[in-house]
Amino acid sequence: MEKRKILLVVLLLTLLSLSAFSAKMTITWWINPWRIAPPGFPSDKAPSSEDYPKWASEEFMRLHPEVEVKYVVVGNQEYSQKMAAAIATRTQPDFFKGPVWDSRWAQNGLLEPIDSYLSEEDWKDFYQVVLDEGLIDGKRYIWPWNFGTNGMGTSMLLYTPDFDKAEIDWRKIVQEGWTMEEFVEICKKLTWDTDGNGEIDHYAISFGAKDLHNIINFLYAFGGRLSDEGETTVTLNTPEAAAGLQFVLDLVNKHKVAPKGVEALGVYDVIGNFHSHRTSIGFGGPYEIGRITRYILAGTLKEMFYPVLAPFPHAEAKDPVAHTSGSGFIIFKQNDQAKREMVFEFVKFLTNQQNLALLETLQYLTARESVNQKLYVNDPYMNKQVKTYGAIMDKYGMSFFGSQEFPWSQMEKFIISAFEATFAGSKTPQKALDEFVTEADKILKKAK
Template identity: 25%
Template sequence: MSVRVIKILSGIILIIFMIFWSYNMIFKDIKSLIPAEEELYSGIINIGDFPRLTAETGSKYGWIQERIKRFEKRYPGIYIEFTPMDEKEGYSKMKEEMDKGNFPDIIPVNNMFPYFDKLQPLNGYFTEEELESLRIQATNEIKEENDFLSLPVMLTTYTMYLNLDLFNERGVSPPLDGNWTYEEFVDVLKKLTYDSDGDGIVDRYGFLSFVEEDSYNIWGMIISDGAQIIDPKRDRYAFYGEKSMKGLEKVMDLKTKYEVAPGLFGYLDESECWEMFTKEKAIGVYPGGSWLIPTLQRLKDSGEGFNFDIANYPMGDEKLPTVLSSGIISYGIMKGEDEKKTDMCVRFLKYLLEESSQRSLESIGTFPVIRGIEGMYSDDIYMQRIEDSLSYTRYIPVSEEWIGIEKVIQQEVKFAIQGYKTSYEAIEDAKNRVELLLQ
């Protein structure tokens, strides 16, 4: 091989080397600009939840279990253990374990939650855009100046259920467009209160409800004249004064003045009231949660129930229907030392806000917290009407102090309905007890 050829080959090899060297250096520079893929948490996450009945299947925990299954599929390194929680016993059944520090990583949070100090603040994990996507009702939980400790995922509210069979039997028309004044409401209840078998004893009543903690069935009437429980501007207890007394008297009068509620109103518990409404079919109007729609529909379809309709709470001085509810259903994350695990828990909460998860709430009769999800209940006229009335609902923000406040005011309202106290005495006693409690 000639010297000339060798020089040419050497030049070609040098050029090829320089090309590959330059490409490699450029590739390394570009690669250095690309963020390294985040290493996600892999392992076990424990989630607890209360029962949320799926009407079609009868499953109490099917909704959350389906969300868990889909999330595990999205993140193969994650295994989620589910801890079912009892609705009646609330957090008390888990308290012994939680007192030992054995908390679920993700847990439902409401006003009865006893460990607010152990919740992970969520402010830094959600963008302003993500929070602005929530319905205005749900943002009661989230205050810009404070840490928010739980994320709203779904909404429920209350409505008035009407036994249309009793209405028709008595020749009574339901309220036009679901709206009525308190006076119109009482007039209807009087017509639905009668002796059905002619034995001289009234056995059909226009109205019945119960008074229990964390239940606000009757509170739509109590606040209908402008009463407030907590002043939203000053964030202070405000259930006192003329408006509060007037609202409470409206409920008391149903039993004592107008006699359209049984004498045991104020004594009967939830299960007893529900049985009188659904099994005995002895009650014309029954206030209850929006989640009762699937159950009433199932009873009707099986022949065990009755034709029913819904109506708003009777209007008072506010000139609009009013509803009080604690039905902002939220989930929180317990504090932990593993930041990657906390990040994965946040991913699960964000997954519950995705449109597919929000639309799945239809199976459990609750409403989405994300704006713009429309047509979810287009085939269910009752749920559609209740969703349209969500703007009438005043939601109680989750707070550590509410546990004690709520217990006091429910007790005093119950005493008033039972006849042991006047409206003034009950409300003044509640105010004094709450002031001592907060001190």
């Protein structure tokens, strides 16, 4: 009887140890839709949001057979909702790349700081601005991946056939920039009546009150700033900021170079106007050029066109400004040391020089300076645009929305309301911005 018991225990222990050996370490990651073409992807097809994470997961599993990688593509709209539910139920992924994150996650110990995992080469190669994106209380929490976003608030896109038609030297604008006064005069030349019925149906540019980055660029260009240096008070109601907003309002109402109805429009309306050539000036960086290609491949746009990148106009005796940011992977706290190491290994794999260069297929700049130097070597047009974009960000880049500890996401609805009120004519720019600052200051004080 005793022998049988011993035999049974030995058998159980053997089975347990065998299952422990065969059990794979599971890494789960979430990513929002990035339509990156993995190596070998057919060039005549538009990649889906699944292609890149699927390839990356399989490739990492091939290199590390002891690891099982599970990826989930989470849509931008539902990302924060799903993440909140996941954190609340302790089912968050091991790491993620998404459109949202909250500095409070780091402050409450939910995230892994990345500083000690960055190599000396990483510190040198990653752009400082991207490294600082996730800087909270002296530690970094975002592993850099891309530099700059879609370029909204960073650069403008010029549809050159319209400029040629209006006999405007767009090359000079790209090289030397343009003052606000020059910008107004050029916009006037780019506004016309196409069908000759006496009504303007083609405008130089368009704006949307919910398209914050591009309007805020003008507020910054005139000298407005969201907050003071220490981020203790919101300051976007200074006379300079109000002058910037008044300038955009004048483009619509006084100079009539942008269509009315700004208060009802959003960023996709603005993009749509540019794509359909109802406007000659659009917004965005290389990613927005890539959007044209993707829309062509997806069949939502019929005719390919090749806009050029230019800086936003600048106020007299001032430099232009450009919204600059970066993003990357955020790692949730790992209790198991071996798994933590493997998660970081995976993140390093995704951001090594070779794999980071895949962002080229999406017309994004990478977070590594060394990789960006080699992008688009066989495509002179894109090479030129990327160089212009990089130069604009390098010279004039700044973050419009404060540090990660600044509660911008909670203030956003109030600035949208201020812009809506301004363009609807129910408030002056100064009054609308004053009211925004009142609400934003309340949020800031509560957050502090």
